[in-house]
Amino acid sequence: MIKLIDIAKKLGLSLTTVSRALNDYEEVSSKTKELVRRTAKELGYVPNKFARNLALKKSHLISLLYDDYQETISYQSFTFEVIAGVRNYFGRTPYDLIIVPGNLKSDKREPLKNICYSRGIEGLFVVGIRTNDPYIEELKRDFIPAVVVDYPLMTKKVTYIQSDNLKGCKLAVDYLVSRGHGRIAFINGHDLAAVSPLRLNGYKTALKSNGIPFDKGIVKAGNYTEKSGYDAVSQLLKEKADFTAVFAASDLMAVGAIKALKEKGLKVPEDIAVVGFDDVFFAEYSHPSLTTIRQHKFDLGYIGAMELHGIIENPERPLRSRKIDVELIIRESA
Amino acid sequence: MIKLIDIAKKLGLSLTTVSRALNDYEEVSSKTKELVRRTAKELGYVPNKFARNLALKKSHLISLLYDDYQETISYQSFTFEVIAGVRNYFGRTPYDLIIVPGNLKSDKREPLKNICYSRGIEGLFVVGIRTNDPYIEELKRDFIPAVVVDYPLMTKKVTYIQSDNLKGCKLAVDYLVSRGHGRIAFINGHDLAAVSPLRLNGYKTALKSNGIPFDKGIVKAGNYTEKSGYDAVSQLLKEKADFTAVFAASDLMAVGAIKALKEKGLKVPEDIAVVGFDDVFFAEYSHPSLTTIRQHKFDLGYIGAMELHGIIENPERPLRSRKIDVELIIRESA
């Protein structure tokens, strides 16, 4: 492995000059710069980032915190796309992404502080954290810049980003209302996801703005799995609840809901309309294809990453949380 | 940030002794070890990995090379699950995973060598590489331990891992034959995926072992997208080809195939049976749910990672490529 000093020796220059030439300092003439650069390339010189980081006290490392084992596998695709956005953004910067061992879920994890300090990590991008995760407390200590997806956390160094859940629910409900539905059942997810109460609230708000009374009887709690959607609708049917449409807080639950409806001989959307949330990629391929609220997952990652970058480079700037727009995707199910 | 020398000063010990105490060297008495460890903990000491790496010339860094922008979004879930396996394996080791900026696809990427050398990366885990990717040439230069998924590459330091495609095809064809199908159409993927020829070959082999002649007329080339599956089958139908079953080299193409069949009023599986490949997660939720060949994606990652770890820690050990077992998942479509 060839290093700076080798170039210096070969050229009869000092270490300092070589370093400066490569880093484009003004104190070195353009001729020597050129010379140094050329020979560096010739010799196949590659700078050693560790040494550099050590000297600069800068790691250019962002750590990704996410969970592999979401209970609903569909959530994986959400996470993956968000990460794609993060990666894409930081690809334009000198930052690398690092995934530290272990899982968000595992209980014998290292404290966040250790993870970050030992590796000189400069920022954290968190996706898929549960509301009961102890890391949240650590994040609140505010010792490192962080952006978290879908969990409201605002301190001096950490902020959050999420889809506009309120608007999403409004789009869904308004659309159903516009199609003549007055009795819209709602299937929510569990409380370990911070978005669940938001979506319930969005549902209520949208009902109100349409002059429709909220009826606790046609709201069911699910847990984002297909089965929970299936169970919720089965339950509603058994109770002979009065509804002509179902709004599910996730696509997977919507799929489950549809399955339950079909089994009872009900047609979607003719008898009961169904709207999902997320627009995971199979929404398009399920049958009937799902009308749903699309989250822009890539943007969530990309813009979140941009925000994180901002916090790191410009710590004084006041933070803001970001809301990413959502979109109603009309397909067959409603 | 507190460092070794601080502990040393506080305890009136030398830097050396403190370092050795923390690293459990024999040359230091257990009393001092204990003392040092305790005060280290008290002071909240966290070792600086950069400094450590620099001194040890060891980074404990594995780089993940993968592509965010597969043309078929379903491939994302494959990649994600493989990576989950990799992460899970290395979570038990001192290695971290790093994602270097940029994308497998982008053409103005850094040479692999630079990426690795500048960060002291010790191993590469590659998933989703195309057959025409220039990185393949670099990998062949054999300058760094690597494990690649689904692309056959075997040198002193790099090996590969893949699902047992041959067996997968045999399972699919045998199953269809056992259900009375003698005319099985095949929709393959494009040649940028190294698995495509393997699957075609598996199809042929399986036909032969069942005494069924190979008929080029019912084999179509797709590109792993839903549309290509749709087009392939539409084409077959237009040509009035003689077939009672379709075997698609990916689930997404299988879904497309089913769509085309339905549109022509054919029932799946009653009129035409369809089998896919991969078992991506929506296979279960499509309609009819897909009979398919399941790839154990997590294992691909986990075992591949284990292999990579082996290459790094024990470079002399002869390499072997690995085949991961596949499984026939019988659902409704066949």
Place this chain on the structure above:
DNA sequence: AGTAAAATCCAAAGCGCTTTGGAAAGTTTG
């Protein structure tokens, strides 16, 4: 030509850790 200013360059220290080669203290032997 003589001097000030600008342009180049360099030696050495420092980033936080590990490791080498001894030295000092403690223990065991003959």
Place this chain on the structure above:
DNA sequence: CAAACTTTCCAAAGCGCTTTGGATTTTACT
């Protein structure tokens, strides 16, 4: 009790880079 080990510790060098504080050379101006 001295010699010979053992045990326990340490000073200093090194990992490959950046940066400080000067030194030296070149250019510009009277």
